[in-house]
Amino acid sequence: MSTAPVAARRIVGTQWRSWKPRLGDVGLKLLGVLAFLSLWQAATSAGLLGEAFGADFGPVRGLRALGRLAASGVLVEQSSASLGRLGLGLGIAVLIGAPLGVLVGYSRPLDAATSVVFQFLRMTSPLALVPVALVAFGVGSRPVVFLVAFAALWPVLLSTAHGVSRVSPIWKRVVRGFGGGDRAVVRRVIIPATVPDLLQGVRLALGVSWVVIVPAEMLGVDSGLGYQILDARDRFAYDELVATILAIGLLGYLTDLALRWLKERYSWSV
Amino acid sequence: MERVRQAPERDGADQRTSRPAPSGAGQVGVRRTVLGDAIIVVDGAGRTFGRGNTSVEALSATTLEVYEGEFFCLVGPSGCGKSTLLNLIAGFDQPDTGRVLVHGRPVTGPDPRRLLVFQDYGLLPWRSAIGNVELGLEIAGIPREARRSRARALLERMGLGAFEEKKPHELSGGMRQRVNIARSLAVDPDILLMDEPFGAVDALTRMGLQADLLELHRAGGKTVVLVTHDIEEAIYLGDRVAVMSERPGAIRATVTVDLAWPRDRTSAEFTHLREVILEHFRLVPERCAPEYSI
Numbered sequence A: 001m002s003t004a005p006v007a008a009r010r011i012v013g014t015q016w017r018s019w020k021p022r023l024g025d026v027g028l029k030l031l032g033v034l035a036f037l038s039l040w041q042a043a044t045s046a047g048l049l050g051e052a053f054g055a056d057f058g059p060v061r062g063l064r065a066l067g068r069l070a071a072s073g074v075l076v077e078q079s080s081a082s083l084g085r086l087g088l089g090l091g092i093a094v095l096i097g098a099p100l101g102v103l104v105g106y107s108r109p110l111d112a113a114t115s116v117v118f119q120f121l122r123m124t125s126p127l128a129l130v131p132v133a134l135v136a137f138g139v140g141s142r143p144v145v146f147l148v149a150f151a152a153l154w155p156v157l158l159s160t161a162h163g164v165s166r167v168s169p170i171w172k173r174v175v176r177g178f179g180g181g182d183r184a185v186v187r188r189v190i191i192p193a194t195v196p197d198l199l200q201g202v203r204l205a206l207g208v209s210w211v212v213i214v215p216a217e218m219l220g221v222d223s224g225l226g227y228q229i230l231d232a233r234d235r236f237a238y239d240e241l242v243a244t245i246l247a248i249g250l251l252g253y254l255t256d257l258a259l260r261w262l263k264e265r266y267s268w269s270v
Numbered sequence B: 001m002e003r004v005r006q007a008p009e010r011d012g013a014d015q016r017t018s019r020p021a022p023s024g025a026g027q028v029g030v031r032r033t034v035l036g037d038a039i040i041v042v043d044g045a046g047r048t049f050g051r052g053n054t055s056v057e058a059l060s061a062t063t064l065e066v067y068e069g070e071f072f073c074l075v076g077p078s079g080c081g082k083s084t085l086l087n088l089i090a091g092f093d094q095p096d097t098g099r100v101l102v103h104g105r106p107v108t109g110p111d112p113r114r115l116l117v118f119q120d121y122g123l124l125p126w127r128s129a130i131g132n133v134e135l136g137l138e139i140a141g142i143p144r145e146a147r148r149s150r151a152r153a154l155l156e157r158m159g160l161g162a163f164e165e166k167k168p169h170e171l172s173g174g175m176r177q178r179v180n181i182a183r184s185l186a187v188d189p190d191i192l193l194m195d196e197p198f199g200a201v202d203a204l205t206r207m208g209l210q211a212d213l214l215e216l217h218r219a220g221g222k223t224v225v226l227v228t229h230d231i232e233e234a235i236y237l238g239d240r241v242a243v244m245s246e247r248p249g250a251i252r253a254t255v256t257v258d259l260a261w262p263r264d265r266t267s268a269e270f271t272h273l274r275e276v277i278l279e280h281f282r283l284v285p286e287r288c289a290p291e292y293s294i
């Protein structure tokens, strides 16, 4: 067929282009990490950050402490406490935000009616709601989960709504043409079309969630990475404090990587 | 497989849309149709968009009949209401005046037995070629295995066997339209409504697609209504070609294409028909009164 070679060339072309820069990328990333750690180490061991920040605050002792915490099981215990709350909060945010986002994206009047309130709430720092959360949910994990869910809700909702508004009306007509009703349209067009935007929203939400969960765990809970930072400070175990910061950063990076992979998997291009 | 088809209504200069008499009715010396009843009846259908002084009359009291098994082509100037008419027949839209009947019943909504094939393919970009072909079968509730094998067979038939796992953006325009057509054929509709299906592909690809469509039509006995800007395409494919006037559109004339297959685009008869249709375009006044249209 006359069209085959054109398409074949195009496919080969994209593979070649996406493959080429990858090798250099990994090397540069490693180099960047090493440079950052070296600068950090140099600054602390040379006392450049002042007397208060000695070698205990450097990455070498921090990493060593991280190893200790990992070996003793503390790291896994505290990380899973944080990850559990984070996952629960994100899950709640998706359960509420995704359907709401679909509704808002679908209905212009609803979008107009809610946009100011949603943008307002999005800009409200969840930490400002700590007293409210404590009154509403008491002490323990529940206010922490609430704060995470509150922070995560808006990016999920707004991103999903954005995705829905980009759905081509032709796709819906195709499904209706085949005799599909509203349910078929949602299942075969709206959901698959918006999943990448939803996942992008979850990615943004994840970043905010990590920002929120650490201070939230400094209040009224006795587990989690946020708690562990305070605990390390109280024990003057500054290398453990650094270790915990490293763990938070690392977990944040890895969870983001997982979501990015998931998003790539479901993303589509026209 | 090469079933010889005959166009309806062969009596020479008659360019009206008229129902063919039943075969064997005793008219000696006149070849009569073997095609079935009027499957689509558009009866004075009009459509106006919007209200007040911003309203646009897209289609004015249009009447036409399409017979079962017929390949019916619609040509007309841009914006004359061809897509509007096709949307009415497909059931995506309702006429403001007149009515549209399919199988004798008023059209109230879309139906998979009467499928609109979109010009810009309407392929779902997150699905592979085969996934797209399966869409209608999924909605119809066909089990997975049956779906797969049917979709696979259709892609093979459209010459896309090697491309079933490719996403639409990895395919050329012609291949996408083949996938689109395969997807429509998968649910085995009685009527295919095609809105400028080959408008966006290059000339050679278009000829290939036309030949394939013709073969599918002749093998499958489906009724096809095809909208096109391309008069040559209309004559090459159609049993009849309806010419529409400028907006608000109405059928200006219907020309019967009494040529045997395979049709030779360079033959004298072909060229003559082209001139006949072009002449209708020239005769069309800027705004055509409804009573002019038949």
Ligand SMILES: Nc1ncnc2c1ncn2[C@@H]1O[C@H](COP(=O)(O)OP(=O)(O)OP(=O)(O)O)[C@@H](O)[C@H]1O
Pocket (backbone or CB within 6 Å): B049, B050, B056, B057, B058, B076, B077, B078, B079, B080, B081, B082, B083, B084, B085, B247
């Ligand atoms: N939903 C709509 N709302 C308002 N106006 C419309 C709508 N659909 C079509 N029109 C108008 O009706 C007229 C006929 O449109 P239509 O798409 O049917 O023309 P067409 O013959 O298919 O044109 P083309 O050959 O360019 O595809 C145009 O002027 C168009 O702007």
Ligand SMILES: [Mg+2]
Pocket (backbone or CB within 6 Å): B082, B083, B084, B195
């Ligand atoms: Mg059109």
